[in-house]
Amino acid sequence: MEEKLPIIEVTGDNLAQVWPSLSKALRDATFVAMDCELSGLGNRSKIKSFELDVRYQNMAEVARNYAIVALGISCFSCNSVSSIDMQDEKGEEQIRSHDYMVQTFNVLTMCTDPFTVECDSLKFLHNHGFDFNKLYAKGILYYKGCDRKNDKSLSVRNLFTKLLEYRKPLIVHNGLIDLIFLYQSFYCDLPKKNDTFAADLDDLFPSGIYDTKYLAEFHQAVPATYLEYLFKKMQLKNISRQRNGQWHVRLRFPPYPRQTPNIDWYSYLQIFSYRVEEDTDKRDLCQNYAFHGFCNDVKCSLSHNINRVVKVLQMQGAKKHGDSKYSSFKGGSLVHVIEKFTKTREEGKPQKRKSSSENVPSAKKCHLSSKETNEPEDITKNSNGVVPEQVQPQNLRRSANGHRAGYDAFMTGYIFASIVSDKGVWTSKDNPFTPENIGLADQVNKVYLGGKNFPFLIRTGAYASKSSKHCSKIEKVRSSESTLRNV
Numbered sequence: 001m002e003e004k005l006p007i008i009e010v011t012g013d014n015l016a017q018v019w020p021s022l023s024k025a026l027r028d029a030t031f032v033a034m035d036c037e038l039s040g041l042g043n044r045s046k047i048k049s050f051e052l053d054v055r056y057q058n059m060a061e062v063a064r065n066y067a068i069v070a071l072g073i074s075c076f077s078c079n080s081v082s083s084i085d086m087q088d089e090k091g092e093e094q095i096r097s098h099d100y101m102v103q104t105f106n107v108l109t110m111c112t113d114p115f116t117v118e119c120d121s122l123k124f125l126h127n128h129g130f131d132f133n134k135l136y137a138k139g140i141l142y143y144k145g146c147d148r149k150n151d152k153s154l155s156v157r158n159l160f161t162k163l164l165e166y167r168k169p170l171i172v173h174n175g176l177i178d179l180i181f182l183y184q185s186f187y188c189d190l191p192k193k194n195d196t197f198a199a200d201l202d203d204l205f206p207s208g209i210y211d212t213k214y215l216a217e218f219h220q221a222v223p224a225t226y227l228e229y230l231f232k233k234m235q236l237k238n239i240s241r242q243r244n245g246q247w248h249v250r251l252r253f254p255p256y257p258r259q260t261p262n263i264d265w266y267s268y269l270q271i272f273s274y275r276v277e278e279d280t281d282k283r284d285l286c287q288n289y290a291f292h293g294f295c296n297d298v299k300c301s302l303s304h305n306i307n308r309v310v311k312v313l314q315m316q317g318a319k320k321h322g323d324s325k326y327s328s329f330k331g332g333s334l335v336h337v338i339e340k341f342t343k344t345r346e347e348g349k350p351q352k353r354k355s356s357s358e359n360v361p362s363a364k365k366c367h368l369s370s371k372e373t374n375e376p377e378d379i380t381k382n383s384n385g386v387v388p389e390q391v392q393p394q395n396l397r398r399s400a401n402g403h404r405a406g407y408d409a410f411m412t413g414y415i416f417a418s419i420v421s422d423k424g425v426w427t428s429k430d431n432p433f434t435p436e437n438i439g440l441a442d443q444v445n446k447v448y449l450g451g452k453n454f455p456f457l458i459r460t461g462a463y464a465s466k467s468s469k470h471c472s473k474i475e476k477v478r479s480s481e482s483t484l485r486n487v
């Protein structure tokens with residue numbers, strides 16, 4: 001593992017310069033992880049509607065009214081699947097590894113159509129280092145909805161087209177809202193019905209969409225499923241598999257010169273150096289924080305250290321091995337565990353890392369431009385005691401330079417790579433990276449739905465058909481594959 005993770009910032013200023021490497025990274029990727037930073041989410045109760053079709057329609061409305069302010073893209077290209085048995089004087093050693101070259105981009109995107117912003121979120125972002133001046137001055141301009149002209153210019157819309165063209169598996173974390181935003185922002189107008197949307201996605205991403213929150217919630221024995229917890233947990237599991245000669249992930253990054261402009265370097269291996277016993281902070285862990293990734297108590301005096309959370313839960317799980325509350329849940333029973341450990345109501349479950357004022361019914365709004373955020377302390381302002389869901393701990397950590405979308409996309413991709421290794425089914429690079437070959441045939445095309453014990457299914461149902469707007473656009477996309485391929 002390399003020590004620092006490079007994230008390339010992509011703006012209007014350097015898009016032309018970065019485009020060839022971005023395009024190549026997408027083309028060479030085994031899979032692509034994405035994450036969107038949004039200008040807000042509107043009324044939280046609406047996007048958590050009980051009825052799925054109503055929920056979809058409300059989310060579509062949000063995607064029409066709000067905007068993507070940053071897009072994270074992390075391209076994982078597997079360049080080696082090694083299965084080696086070695087024998088030396090020390091004995092036998094097995095190496096079973098999936099080696100990936102990873103390139104991560106944080107694309108600043110500035111919507112030219114009027115859009116809504118949640119002021120509280122915006123203030124929060126600002127307070128935590130998001131550079132709005134840079135967004136306004138250098139964000140890559142885009143418009144929403146259907147194509148307005150048939151241009152081949154360098155744009156985020158055409159970047160998204162490339163992703164479709166290359167037909168890569170797409171990885172998201174709790175990604176229904178991301179998929180809806182990506183579609184409306186960079187593809188075309190959303191269809192009216194969720195079944196039609198599902199059929200369109202099925203056609204758009206023939207190699208499948210995987211949602212790491214769904215995978216973790218329903219198929220992994222873990223006590224929490226918010227992004228940063230999973231990321232660190234998977235890092236620990238991965239190293240343990242490596243030591244045991246089992247299938248594991250190894251990452252490499254391109255050897256960018258350290259002084260390259262527009263590249264920031266992130267420490268991402270802290271979990272390996274953190275020791276609970278050496279921590280001078282002896283406070284107990286905040287349970288809300290530990291299980292949800294946020295805490296709604298402004299005056300909370302308990303520990304919110306994510307490394308501590310991961311290690312302590314690990315130890316607790318180990319102690320209870322055999323009878324562990326963490327060791328046996330599959331199929332959604334995790335929800336009950338979480339409920340047991342927190343007073344937070346179902347609506348308060350961390351849904352994602354979107355803006356912070358989500359559940360505040362009277363969230364102030366201003367029309368004009370940009371961004372949002374979220375985070376523990378901020379969330380607490382709910383007068384009704386409901387914890388807004390999207391707050392995630394990583395926001396705190398990385399807010400210093402505001403590259404959360406890129407970092408979140410990277411964490412999402414890593415979690416997925418780690419799950420694939422854990423399955424231990426993909427044993428040769430000669431086998432194409434299909435759901436069957438990686439052992440996830442029953443887990444592909446299922447997207448996490450907050451508050452439900454079933455996922456959103458990406459499929460073309462017997463009674464659903466694709467939207468006409470999608471059909472006419474995808475035809476153009478795929479017919480232009482050859483012309484765009486070499487740009």
Ligand SMILES: [Zn+2]
Nearest residue numbers: 286289295300
């Ligand atoms: Zn707390």
